[in-house]
Amino acid sequence: MQRATHATLHLIATELVDLDLTVSEINALANLADGQGRTVSQLGAAVGARPTTLTSVLDRLERRGHITRGTRAGDRRSVLIELTDSGRAAAAVITQTLTTMETRTLAGLPAEAVAGFYAVLDALVKEGP
């Protein structure tokens, strides 16, 4: 499983090499792709990254002009992460590439296998920390 994950992440990074982003940055942008802002906590929960990791990931994305950090109405401790225009463009490329890859990979496999795959993944996530 570890090898499959690594191979897949490597393949994604290779396909998206033009964007010059790390896996974590791709992950963050993909999660923000719907255009809705998220706080750092929300994004961290979604991508499964620690706050401290996310800080440096967001630092790089902000430096590249892909996101902005703003304050959220209601709670001024929270930081609201939102996509810029270039961030939206990158996120669109990412989601389209991921969809294409997923379709291509799963195309040759029986539907039961794919269903079983997701069922096991689900069980593993629930068993986890």
Added chain:
Amino acid sequence: MQRATHATLHLIATELVDLDLTVSEINALANLADGQGRTVSQLGAAVGARPTTLTSVLDRLERRGHITRGTRAGDRRSVLIELTDSGRAAAAVITQTLTTMETRTLAGLPAEAVAGFYAVLDALVKEGP
């Protein structure tokens, strides 16, 4: 998939916390558990780690007394990795724990799901880099 892998690795590390080993070290010992020596290249191919990563992993395992580095008859460029007594003991704990965890996790799932899971993993590994 990334989350499931991460959760699983974290769970393994938690179950084996007494051994005080990293995921890569556990991975290496598990691969050596059959008692057969392996060269650095062979071990790297088996665990999917770069030579440079393996060097530092093996450095730590050697310092802890879990493995020895020897020369292989026939080609003195190769380094033969072998388990010591303490390495064998640790490897035995690891394989037993992994077997127990796998059985426990997959017990509640239909056999078709598990078969599909492995089929998809296989396809992903082959698609990879």
Added chain:
DNA sequence: TATTGTTATACTCTATAACTATA
């Protein structure tokens, strides 16, 4: 007093390139 996010520190993994010692 508790929560949100950042900073600091230390360790591990990754990738690339240069190096050695053998072949």
Added chain:
DNA sequence: TATAGTTATAGAGTATAACAATA
């Protein structure tokens, strides 16, 4: 010259703890 492994270097993820601002 080519291969096996190590060393060097820099970037990135992880974990823990301490911290400032806000609640």
